[in-house]
Amino acid sequence: MARGRAADYDLTREAILARAAELFAQQGYPSTSMNQVAQACALSKPALYHYFRDKYAMLVNIAEGHVLQLHALVDATMALELEPKAKLSLLITRFVEAYADAQAAHRVLTEDTRFLQADDRERVLAHERRVVASFAQALVACHPELDETQLAKPLTMLLFGMINWMFTWLKPGGALNHEALAPIVVDLVLGGLPAVVRKHTSMTSPSSLQKA
Amino acid sequence: MARGRAADYDLTREAILARAAELFAQQGYPSTSMNQVAQACALSKPALYHYFRDKYAMLVNIAEGHVLQLHALVDATMALELEPKAKLSLLITRFVEAYADAQAAHRVLTEDTRFLQADDRERVLAHERRVVASFAQALVACHPELDETQLAKPLTMLLFGMINWMFTWLKPGGALNHEALAPIVVDLVLGGLPAVVRKHTSMTSPSSLQKA
DNA sequence: CCTACCGATCGGTAGG
DNA sequence: CCTACCGATCGGTAGG
Numbered sequence: 001m002a003r004g005r006a007a008d009y010d011l012t013r014e015a016i017l018a019r020a021a022e023l024f025a026q027q028g029y030p031s032t033s034m035n036q037v038a039q040a041c042a043l044s045k046p047a048l049y050h051y052f053r054d055k056y057a058m059l060v061n062i063a064e065g066h067v068l069q070l071h072a073l074v075d076a077t078m079a080l081e082l083e084p085k086a087k088l089s090l091l092i093t094r095f096v097e098a099y100a101d102a103q104a105a106h107r108v109l110t111e112d113t114r115f116l117q118a119d120d121r122e123r124v125l126a127h128e129r130r131v132v133a134s135f136a137q138a139l140v141a142c143h144p145e146l147d148e149t150q151l152a153k154p155l156t157m158l159l160f161g162m163i164n165w166m167f168t169w170l171k172p173g174g175a176l177n178h179e180a181l182a183p184i185v186v187d188l189v190l191g192g193l194p195a196v197v198r199k200h201t202s203m204t205s206p207s208s209l210q211k212a
Numbered sequence: 213m214a215r216g217r218a219a220d221y222d223l224t225r226e227a228i229l230a231r232a233a234e235l236f237a238q239q240g241y242p243s244t245s246m247n248q249v250a251q252a253c254a255l256s257k258p259a260l261y262h263y264f265r266d267k268y269a270m271l272v273n274i275a276e277g278h279v280l281q282l283h284a285l286v287d288a289t290m291a292l293e294l295e296p297k298a299k300l301s302l303l304i305t306r307f308v309e310a311y312a313d314a315q316a317a318h319r320v321l322t323e324d325t326r327f328l329q330a331d332d333r334e335r336v337l338a339h340e341r342r343v344v345a346s347f348a349q350a351l352v353a354c355h356p357e358l359d360e361t362q363l364a365k366p367l368t369m370l371l372f373g374m375i376n377w378m379f380t381w382l383k384p385g386g387a388l389n390h391e392a393l394a395p396i397v398v399d400l401v402l403g404g405l406p407a408v409v410r411k412h413t414s415m416t417s418p419s420s421l422q423k424a
Numbered sequence: 425c426c427t428a429c430c431g432a433t434c435g436g437t438a439g440g
Numbered sequence: 441c442c443t444a445c446c447g448a449t450c451g452g453t454a455g456g
Contacts (some may be wrong), residue, residue: 026326046453047429055451109325110380130288154388154396161377162370165223169369171352184366187411188404188452195366195403196396246439257440267439416441 010182011204016041019067020058020131021104029059029112063113066105067127073098074134077116085190086139091138093182096163103167110164132156143193149200159189225263228253229277232270233316240272241324268397272332275325278317279339285310288348296353297402303350304401305394308375312390315379344368355405361412371401 019040023032034055034059038045052058077091099106136156139146146152162185170178231252235244246267250257264270289303311318321333325336349360350370358364373396 028240028242030240033449035449044430045451048429049452050428114240115243151396154393155400157377157381158374158393158397158400160381161374163373163375165369165377169372181366181370184363184408184412187368187408188367188370189400190404191407192402192404194402196399199399200396245437256441256443261440357446367448 009051014136016048016051016126017058017061018104020187021062021102024059024062024112025104029108029115031056043065059108059112059115062105062108063116063124064120064127066102066109067124067131069102070095070098071127071129074131078134084138088138088142088190089183089186091135092159092163092186096166096178096182096185099163099167099186100183106164106167132160135159139189142190143197145197145201146193149197151196151200155196156192159185162188221263228255228260228263229270229273230316233274233314233320236271236274236321236324237316239329241267241320251319252355252369260388271320271324271327274317274320275328275336276332276339278314278321279336279343281314282307282310283339283343286343290346296350300354300402301395303399304371304375304398308378308390308394310398311375311379318376318379344372347371351405354402355409357409357413358405361409362410363408367401367405367408371397374400 006183012110020037023040025035026032027036034048037055037058038048041048047145052061063150071141074091077087077094080087080088080090109124113121116124132153136152139156140152140157166178166181170176170181228249232244235248235252239248244267249267249270250260253260264273284304285306286298288298289299289306289373292299292302294302321336325333328336344365348364348385351368351371352364358367378390378393382388382393
């Protein structure tokens with residue numbers, strides 16, 4: 001333990017962030033009061049300020065912590081030696097699982113990033129762009145023609161739409177859960193990719209095909 | 213024009229709602245002040261209260277107005293006599309266009325509905341459920357096997373994920389726009405559906421297939 | 425002197 | 441329709 005600092009200082013910090021993330025996710029960052037956070041943590045408000053400089057520091061920690069975790073998970077998965085479809089499948093599965101384990105932080109990241117200052121927001125967005133780039137790379141590996149049609153980016157974003165939207169409609173206790181949905185997303189994307197590439201290619205470059 | 217009321221009362225109301233929707237979409241409903249709305253409308257704050265009882269009334273009007281419009285658009289499209297794939301395609305295309313024409317109201321509907329009182333929120337959600345049901349019906353018409361596999365609902369929600377998420381990443385002035393994306397979404401879904409149905413059917417009822 | 429807090433209240437600003 | 445305000449509550453911090 002660090003000198004002069006309680007052994008469970010970091011543990012308490014993490015516990016506070018988890019509670020704050022839940023409240024921010026439910027009510028939004030601006031309309032969540034520090035009194036609510038304090039009450040949810042069974043701490044006094046001054047005690048809260050012992051662990052965080054201000055409310056804004058909590059927002060930065062939640063958003064950046066989550067996106068860092070996602071970035072690390074994606075990098076680790078991309079580093080594996082797997083065939084393209086297996087890698088994309090694993091990427092999606094792990095991503096959905098990470099969302100499931102951090103639903104509150106996920107909603108804060110997608111809805112409250114706009115309340116970050118320009119420099120902090122840019123740092124978070126930089127991580128997000130790296131994650132998106134890896135997904136696009138994994139998609140192109142499955143279907144190399146994607147790269148020529150400039151469809152990799154939009155298809156990646158449609159894929160993110162499916163999984164980012166998932167936890168807005170999944171009922172916690174329902175028969176359908178994220179474990180069951182991940183393979184459905186994989187099959188829908190891998191199954192639909194050929195049709196999209198075929199249609200788009202035939203539409204955009206009919207003359208070049210005629211010349212060849 | 214109604215007696216005793218200015219001829220452009222309703223027009224002014226709509227103009228105010230449009231400005232308020234933009235501010236709510238940018239900053240969120242709770243952190244948008246009535247002073248900001250008044251300034252954006254070039255009106256005094258008391259003038260604002262001539263058109264709306266309170267800030268909450270604006271939120272209800274924006275959210276309910278938008279979902280009513282979507283519901284009407286879906287009903288009108290479902291009533292057309294078209295072959296299944298053409299109808300689903302038109303449904304998606306019109307829906308994406310409606311979003312494009314009301315991006316602010318769309319974001320308010322998806323992010324600020326949680327700030328509605330229970331009865332108002334329930335009314336909005338009832339319209340959303342009707343819209344979802346129509347999309348599910350249009351999907352099942354394209355691929356009847358969907359109905360047996362209980363995949364219609366989750367696939368419908370994955371489809372909504374793609375189009376609801378679209379305007380969070382589309383750049384207004386970019387090369388890629390919603391007109392180009394709608395057919396890509398259609399092709400991805402129609403192209404991927406068979407693969408999803410095939411995989412899911414073979415996974416869930418192998419024994420029943422063996423018996424038959 | 426340090427940390428880890430508590431009860432009480434600060435200056436400003438929100439919706440109305 | 442404006443200036444001038446209210447009751448309530450915000451994020452943040454004082455002394456002990």
